[in-house]
Each structure stands twice: as structure tokens, then as C-alpha cells.
Amino acid sequence: MTTMNLGASWIIVPFGFVVLLAAIVAVTVTRATRGGTPPSRMPPPAGPQELDARVRHLAANGQAIHAIKLLRQHTGMGLKEAKDAVDGLAHGRPIRHPALQPHPTPRPVAPPTGHSADLASRVRALKCDGRTEQAVFLVRGETGMDHDEATAFVGSVREHPGTETAP
Template sequence: MANIGPTELLIFVAVIAVSAAFLIGVARRSTSGPAASAPRPRLDPAELHHQVTGLIAAGKTVQAVKLVREQTGLGLADAKRYTDDLAAGRPPHRAFHPGATAPGPIAAPQPAADLATRVRHLKAAGRTEQAVFLVRGETGMDEADAQRFVDSLDGSGPAPS
């Protein structure tokens, strides 16, 4: 083994000290990050619905799913379904989760409406693509037929027969 002189020993100790300082800094950052911040206060169902709908309209679907998970305790798949239901204009459903007594619709601020009314609401909000998706999902129409149905609906009145 080669002899280590005082210069090499000093370099070796300096490398160890810098490495230790780096690891301590990383450990401090990971414990003082967002996880250490105060939890969000719980929202009532109408406010949650409003905030999630706003995030969806802004194209922030991931943040909407995250908010649903934080506020309801739902798993990822159920929170995604809740968000997808809202995006498609359907009343959201919940699955069994801690605190839920039975599966079924979650209270929404507005009662569920017929397909034509929901399509009109989506069109009025400038969400024609979601309206077509809703029609296709609930009727089984192909895209062209669903688009014609959506285009045929005006802002008010009954659906065409």
C-alpha cells in the first residue's frame, strides 16, 4: 500500500466533509418540503364540485384529480372517475372508501338532467368536444352521428326527435 502524505490526507478528509454536508442538506430539504405543510381544510361537496369543475375547465385535470383525492380520501382510480364524470357532464359517483356508507352519486349542486340538457350546458360552456364524448358514451353513436346530434341542439328547447 502506498504511503499517504499530509496533502492526500487533507484532500480525503475534505471530500468526506463535503459529501456529509451535501447529504445533510438533502435530508433537511426532504423533511421541510410540502409534506410538512399544514393540510388543506375540508371543502363542502358543492365547493369541491365548483373547484374541480374550474380546474377541469382550465385544462388542469391532474390537479383536479389530486384535489379530489385530498378532499375525499378516494383512491386514484375513483378520483379519476369522479373527475372524468364531471368533465363529461355526468353526475359524479363514488366507490366504497373510508367514510362512505354506500356507493352511488355524490351530492352535486345541480340535479342530474337528461342527456340533451347536459349537452346544452356543455355547449354553452364552450365544451363541445366533451358534449360529443358524452353523447357517444351514453348512446353508443359513432363520432359523426354524435357530432350531428350536438350540433342540432340549440341553446334551449327540447332535443330533436
């Protein structure tokens, strides 16, 4: 009976070794066939277009989880929102998120048509006519200041040029 147990253990040990070796090979092959570098090891995208291209590439190559991680890492999206966005790519829907939109180039602001005078001159003219509140609205509309800031600006404009004070 002792020889029987010894014989069975000699069969089990090599069999266990073969199973372990097969598992290691399977994991290695799976990782190799998925290919690519995980998003966490890649340099950050240079801009919105590159981020969009990377997400699309990962999703197209069956790496949806990496695409979702990349989106979440660089956009702040929630898990469901990022998953829905990646799933939507397969249906031809674009990813709509501010982080993926190109940054607009600032355009120079042209003075409004018909107003050749600078803002201070127009405010001065309104104040001279007794229309201070309209001057405040003018400043708010052209500068984006809040009411208190615009009131302070209008108050700093003197009726005679060259006597303005800092707001």
C-alpha cells in the first residue's frame, strides 16, 4: 500500500507542474495578443485630438477597458459616462466632452460698429448727459464686469479727460 501512494504522488506532482506552466504560458500569450502599452504607461496626450485618437485606437483594437481608463484619467468622466462613450464609438457616435474639444483660438475683439471712441470716452459722454446707470450697463456689456466693478469703473471716469483715477 505504501508503494501505491508513492506512485500516485509521482504522477500528481508532474501533472501539477504542467498545469502551472500552462497557466503561465496562457497569461503571457493573452497579454501579448492584446498588444499595446497600457494607457497608464504611455506619455500623456499632447492635446484633445491625440486623446481622441488614442481612445478610438484602443476601442477599435478590442481594448475597451484601457480606452475607458484613458478617458477617465484625462477627462474626469465617471465610469458609466466613459463606458457609454467608448461603446458609442462602435456605433459611430463621437465622444462629446469639453476635454476632447479643440481649444478655440482667441480672436481679437474689434470695437463695436459705430463706436469709434474708446470706452472711457463713451462713459464720460453718458455721465455728462446724466445717464450714469446706462454707462454702467455699457461697461458691463463690453467688459463682462459685474455691477459693482462696472459702477467703480464709471465712478473713476472723470468728466474731464486726463483726470481719471484708478478704480
